Amino acid sequence: MQNAPSPSPSPTTTPLSSPTSSLSLTQTINGSHHFTIKGYSLSKGIGIGKHIASDNFSVGGYQWAIYFYPDGKNPEDNSTYVSVFIALASEGTDVRALFELTLVDQSGKGKHKVHSHFDRSLESGPYTLKYRGSMWGYKRFFRRAMLETSDFLKDDCLKINCTVGVVVSAIDCSRLHSIQVPESDIGDHFGMLLENEESSDITFNVAGEKFHAHKLVLAARSPVFETEFLDAMEEDNHEIVVTDMEPKVFKALLHFIYKDTLIEDGECSASSSSCVPSVSDTLEAKLLAAAEKYVLPRLRLMCESVLCKVISVNSVAHTLALADRHCAMDLKSVCLKFAAENLVG
Numbered sequence: 001m002q003n004a005p006s007p008s009p010s011p012t013t014t015p016l017s018s019p020t021s022s023l024s025l026t027q028t029i030n031g032s033h034h035f036t037i038k039g040y041s042l043s044k045g046i047g048i049g050k051h052i053a054s055d056n057f058s059v060g061g062y063q064w065a066i067y068f069y070p071d072g073k074n075p076e077d078n079s080t081y082v083s084v085f086i087a088l089a090s091e092g093t094d095v096r097a098l099f100e101l102t103l104v105d106q107s108g109k110g111k112h113k114v115h116s117h118f119d120r121s122l123e124s125g126p127y128t129l130k131y132r133g134s135m136w137g138y139k140r141f142f143r144r145a146m147l148e149t150s151d152f153l154k155d156d157c158l159k160i161n162c163t164v165g166v167v168v169s170a171i172d173c174s175r176l177h178s179i180q181v182p183e184s185d186i187g188d189h190f191g192m193l194l195e196n197e198e199s200s201d202i203t204f205n206v207a208g209e210k211f212h213a214h215k216l217v218l219a220a221r222s223p224v225f226e227t228e229f230l231d232a233m234e235e236d237n238h239e240i241v242v243t244d245m246e247p248k249v250f251k252a253l254l255h256f257i258y259k260d261t262l263i264e265d266g267e268c269s270a271s272s273s274s275c276v277p278s279v280s281d282t283l284e285a286k287l288l289a290a291a292e293k294y295v296l297p298r299l300r301l302m303c304e305s306v307l308c309k310v311i312s313v314n315s316v317a318h319t320l321a322l323a324d325r326h327c328a329m330d331l332k333s334v335c336l337k338f339a340a341e342n343l344v345g
Contacts, residue, residue, distance in 0.1 A: 028098055028165030031059030035066045037158040043070040048079060056089045060097075060166025063090035067135065068160065074139045082144050085137030086162055088129045096126040096167040099136050104159035107151035113142065118165065126167050187259040190217065194258040202229075203239040209247040213254060221257045222294040244293075249286045256287075256299050262306070279307065279318045292326045304331040311338050 035054040037043070043052055051067040058064070069083035086099050098117035105111045115138065117126070127136050147153060193199075193214065200212035218225035228240075242250060255263040262284075279285055284303040291300035304323070308331055311319055316339050323332035 022171050024169065024171055026167065026169040028167055029060040030163060030165045031057065032161065032163045033057040033064070033066065035068070035160045035162065037068055037160070038156065040070070040153060040156050040158050042156075043068075046070060048072055048075050048077075051083075051085075053087075054162075059164040060168065062088060062092050062095060062166060064162075064164050065089040066160060066162050067137070068158075072139065072144075077140065080144060081140040082142050082147060083137065083139045084141040084160060085135040086164065087135045088132055091132050092129065093131060095129045095134075097129065097136075098122075098126050098165035098167070100161075100163040101137065101141075102161040102163075103142065103152050104161060105151050106154035106157075106159065109151065111151070113152065115141075116163075118163070126165075187261060190258040191255075193217070194254060204242055204250065205239055206242045206245060206247045206250045211247075211250060211254060218257060222296060224294045245290060246286065249283065249290060252283060252287055253290045253294070253299075256296070256302075260298070262287075262302055279310075279315050280322055282307070285322055288322065288326045288328060300326070300328060301330065304328050307331055308334040311335060313342055316343070 033054060037052060046052075048071045049069070050071065051069045051073075053068075054066040056063045056065050065087050067083075067085045067087055069085075071079040072081045073083035073085070074081075084101055084103075086101065088095055100114065100116040100118055102115075103113040105113075129136065142152075152158060197212040200214055202213050202215050202218070204211040204213065215225075215229045219229050220226075245253075252263040255261070284306045288300060288303040288307070291297070291303060307319060307322075311334065316335050320332060320335035320339070322328070323335060
């Protein structure tokens with residue numbers, strides 16, 4: 001009697017692993033620059049092929065510059081046209097980019113002359129700049145005779161706006177599955193601690209107005225407060241009289257220490273149009289002095305940033321003196337540059 005053949009083994013099945021995914025993302029990193037050319041008529045005659053260059057500006061990890069040729073770039077045109085180009089001003093190889101050049105209509109009619117790669121289909125794709133010094137632009141950007149009688153030229157001044165979009169590609173998995181993290185609200189929590197006066201252990205008397213605060217918070221933010229409280233930590237709650245500051249300035253100082261922002265007070269701010277007779281009377285100017293006293297470099301920079309935006313011909317000397325008095329070197333630099341550009345002659 002023959003034995004029945006044994007059944008063949010069933011094929012083993014390997015479980016499928018979870019599918020993976022990735023995303024190839026190609027996009028542009030965009031940046032703009034505004035180039036103003038004052039004294040256009042004096043620039044004529046510098047020679048065909050010679051240009052006036054803007055300051056370098058950074059977009060997409062590269063340096064760029066605008067070149068304006070008052071007599072044109074092409075010898076064959078015999079200075080009939082002005083030329084405008086955007087140049088790669090830093091080291092780079094095969095940098096792909098989109099460009100936009102705008103000659104600004106200064107009449108207010110909004111009829112700007114725009115040459116743009118953006119928002120339109122490009123048959124051959126973005127422009128490629130092979131190496132440092134490569135340029136994109138127009139040899140015949142505008143007929144010079146027409147330019148000089150147009151609304152683009154006002155008070156012997158031309159304005160050219162430029163946008164560069166550097167093309168970058170990357171594999172991006174995060175965009176397929178992302179979890180949004182909200183902005184930090186630690187300043188709000190510390191702000192509530194200040195407003196509620198909960199567990200406060202120090203009181204400041206400023207011109208009769210009382211402010212309650214917390215030694216540990218003040219000491220963590222300012223080395224001056226840290227030194228001041230070092231020997232007084234054992235005391236329960238004591239009062240410090242502040243004689244060199246107004247209550248509203250001290251309130252704004254505490255607001256910054258707890259919330260890391262400038263207090264919103266349009267009435268006495270440098271940016272208020274209602275405003276104050278002198279720059280030294282602004283809240284930011286007084287906070288600048290407080291920042292120096294309590295060694296708060298971030299507060300100093302925030303005040304400098306506000307004050308530099310309202311510099312005028314009438315105020316630059318006062319702002320420069322203020323910056324010098326409180327060692328605000330960035331503000332001082334802006335004042336000197338403004339004075340050199342606007343107070344010549």
